[in-house]
Amino acid sequence: xxxxxxxxxxxxxxxxxxxxxxxxxxxxxxxxxxxxxxxxxxxxxxxxxxxxxxxxxxxxxxxxxxxxxxxxxxxxxxxxxxxxxxxxxxxxxxxxxxxxxxxxxxxxxxxxxxxxxxxxxxxxxxxxxxxxxxxxxxxxxxxxxxxxxxxxxxxxxxxxxxxxxxxxxxxxxxxxxxxxxxxxxxxxxxxxxxxxxxxxxxxxxxxxxxxxxxxxxxxxxxxxxxxxxxxxxxxxxxxxxxxxxxxxxxxxxxxxxxxxxxxxxxxxxxxxxxxxxxxxxxxxxxxxxxxxxxxxxxxxxxxxxxxxxxxxxxx
Numbered sequence: 001x002x003x004x005x006x007x008x009x010x011x012x013x014x015x016x017x018x019x020x021x022x023x024x025x026x027x028x029x030x031x032x033x034x035x036x037x038x039x040x041x042x043x044x045x046x047x048x049x050x051x052x053x054x055x056x057x058x059x060x061x062x063x064x065x066x067x068x069x070x071x072x073x074x075x076x077x078x079x080x081x082x083x084x085x086x087x088x089x090x091x092x093x094x095x096x097x098x099x100x101x102x103x104x105x106x107x108x109x110x111x112x113x114x115x116x117x118x119x120x121x122x123x124x125x126x127x128x129x130x131x132x133x134x135x136x137x138x139x140x141x142x143x144x145x146x147x148x149x150x151x152x153x154x155x156x157x158x159x160x161x162x163x164x165x166x167x168x169x170x171x172x173x174x175x176x177x178x179x180x181x182x183x184x185x186x187x188x189x190x191x192x193x194x195x196x197x198x199x200x201x202x203x204x205x206x207x208x209x210x211x212x213x214x215x216x217x218x219x220x221x222x223x224x225x226x227x228x229x230x231x232x233x234x235x236x237x238x239x240x241x242x243x244x245x246x247x248x249x250x251x252x253x254x255x256x257x258x259x260x261x262x263x264x265x266x267x268x269x270x271x272x273x274x275x276x277x278x279x280x281x282x283x284x285x286x287x288x289x290x291x292x293x294x295x296x297x298x299x300x301x302x303x304x305x306x307x308x309x310x311x312x313x314x315x
Contacts, residue, residue, distance in 0.1 A: 010205035012100070012184055013191070014071065017052040019198055024060030026195050032205065033067040033100050038089050040073035041081075043115030045273070046266030048088050048255035058096065069100025069209075071146060072132075075109060075117040077124075079131035086135035088255055094139075099209050101142035101165045104132045107151060116266070126157040133164045142209070146186075149177045167203065183207040249308050252315045260305045261288050271306055274314045 013027065016037035021027065027034060036058060037051045061068045072089050076082040089102055106129055109115025133143035144165030152158040152168060158179035168177050169186040184203045191202035249256050257267050261283055269281040275290040288304040295302045298313045
């Protein structure tokens with residue numbers, strides 16, 4: 001929806017671990033809502049990690065009654081990985097009551113453009129983004145997509161994502177975006193607030209989101225995540241059974257999966273980093289031997305398979 005920015009009365013900010021905030025009351029004076037980063041997928045190893053300030057930001061926002069939503073910076077290279085990213089977001093946010101959507105942040109991983117998802121085709125990236133959003137909708141939450149104006153126009157088939165909340169970034173004096181309608185326009189990354197020694201993103205918001213506005217989404221009767229309690233000391237674990245035999249576990253803030261001989265993926269690479277062996281992402285004989293030695297040393301079942309108990313000891 002193209003509107004004159006001067007006509008809007010709503011302003012939304014977004015914050016992450018790169019925004020250290022001491023006085024959240026100041027945010028309330030300048031923003032009608034805040035989008036908080038839940039986490040991100042690493043652009044190299046591809047592991048999912050929690051934003052370091054997520055809990056602190058949520059405490060500050062809730063204590064000051066500031067409306068909020070969430071975003072996740074994705075680097076999924078398959079639709080299955082995107083589903084797992086959505087599962088992670090739900091697990092991390094299910095105790096909160098957001099007024100704003102959960103946005104999938106689709107952008108270049110770094111200035112070099114050498115991230116694991118940076119060379120996806122437009123078709124692949126659109127399908128992955130849609131997979132994330134659809135899973136969020138299944139949880140009864142609003143879903144949205146964040147990207148720059150150019151990214152929407154050249155890296156995504158934006159018209160196929162029009163059913164979700166669209167949040168466009170463009171730091172020009174005006175926004176000339178016509179691919180779809182849009183709910184928010186991020187117009188600056190240099191907003192300043194007296195009393196906070198940081199720069200903030202600020203967006204015009206053209207939609208007054210209501211808490212019961214879920215864009216037609218219906219919560220599923222049986223949640224996909226089965227929380228396992230009492231298994232680990234000071235850590236959480238969940239099993240994802242939504243696609244094939246893949247299991248994902250949230251252990252000490254990182255999402256991992258069971259890996260074994262002949263597997264080839266980013267979780268094997270993380271395992272190899274932790275074990276101090278060659279990080280080629282291929283679970284071969286050397287990696288299996290290192291796993292068996294680690295299990296033997298730590299009193300675990302010695303089977304060469306890196307499952308939930310071995311991951312818990314490694315992380």
